[in-house]
Amino acid sequence: MADPQQPTPVVSLNSVHRRYHQGDAVLEILNNAELAVWPGQSVALVAPSGAGKSTLLHIAGLLEHPDSGEVFLEGVATATLSDRERTRLRRTAIGFVYQAHHLLPEFSAVENVMMPQMIRGLSRAVARERATELLTYLGLKERLTHRPGQLSGGEQQRVAIARAVANAPRLLLADEPTGNLDPKTSDHVFNALAQLIRQSGLTVMLATHNMEIASRMDRRVTIRDGQVVELQ
Numbered sequence: 001m002a003d004p005q006q007p008t009p010v011v012s013l014n015s016v017h018r019r020y021h022q023g024d025a026v027l028e029i030l031n032n033a034e035l036a037v038w039p040g041q042s043v044a045l046v047a048p049s050g051a052g053k054s055t056l057l058h059i060a061g062l063l064e065h066p067d068s069g070e071v072f073l074e075g076v077a078t079a080t081l082s083d084r085e086r087t088r089l090r091r092t093a094i095g096f097v098y099q100a101h102h103l104l105p106e107f108s109a110v111e112n113v114m115m116p117q118m119i120r121g122l123s124r125a126v127a128r129e130r131a132t133e134l135l136t137y138l139g140l141k142e143r144l145t146h147r148p149g150q151l152s153g154g155e156q157q158r159v160a161i162a163r164a165v166a167n168a169p170r171l172l173l174a175d176e177p178t179g180n181l182d183p184k185t186s187d188h189v190f191n192a193l194a195q196l197i198r199q200s201g202l203t204v205m206l207a208t209h210n211m212e213i214a215s216r217m218d219r220r221v222t223i224r225d226g227q228v229v230e231l232q
């Protein structure tokens with residue numbers, strides 16, 4: 001029963017299990033994982049490589065089904081939704097940033113950020129305006145018409161962030177978004193992301209190895225024996 005005093009978590013994982021088979025071995029990556037992320041919170045997911053960070057983000061982002069358990073997005077149970085409904089929810093409610101930017105090389109920065117908005121049905125003019133505004137906010141006003149190949153790694157990743165938030169998602173999932181960058185560029189990109197999070201009140205889960213970045217989020221969690229454990 002929902003408590004009217006309590007806000008609904010943007011995303012919550014209830015008793016989530018996920019295992020992979022590798023040869024004869026069974027890897028229990030998530031084993032009764034529980035997590036609730038509240039509106040406007042930023043959560044760092046800090047765990048060694050192979051611990052299951054990407055798996056957790058993929059499950060929270062409806063890119064992957066758990067073997068059992070339930071994922072609620074803004075209170076909506078997602079396990080029994082059709083693929084079509086999951087895709088719609090993913091497109092409207094969730095933004096993703098990956099370690100590699102995955103920008104479309106033949107399109108300019110502004111076109112890359114327009115794309116998800118146009119897929120969602122916005123007009124070219126409206127999409128361009130929002131894309132220009134976001135890229136300008138992220139310090140890329142002079143790079144709007146550059147293609148990804150003409151941008152530095154840090155600039156490419158800022159375009160990827162702009163693309164991820166172009167449709168004003170409620171939840172941003174970021175999988176080591178600064179992992180490929182040198183420390184100074186990483187810091188620069190993270191500052192841009194942090195500013196955007198603060199300004200928009202976005203809810204964020206971000207996997208990172210970088211403790212300095214993790215320390216600047218509202219919460220830190222790790223994955224231990226397949227469970228999500230709060231770090232202080």
Ligand code: ADP
Binds near residue numbers: 053054056
């Ligand atoms: P992290 O993001 O923390 O590095 P992952 O979630 O990518 O960890 O992976 C957790 C473990 O699950 C790793 O040992 C990985 O090899 C394994 N794994 C991930 N995806 C698959 C898959 N599709 N099939 C088999 N094993 C997988």
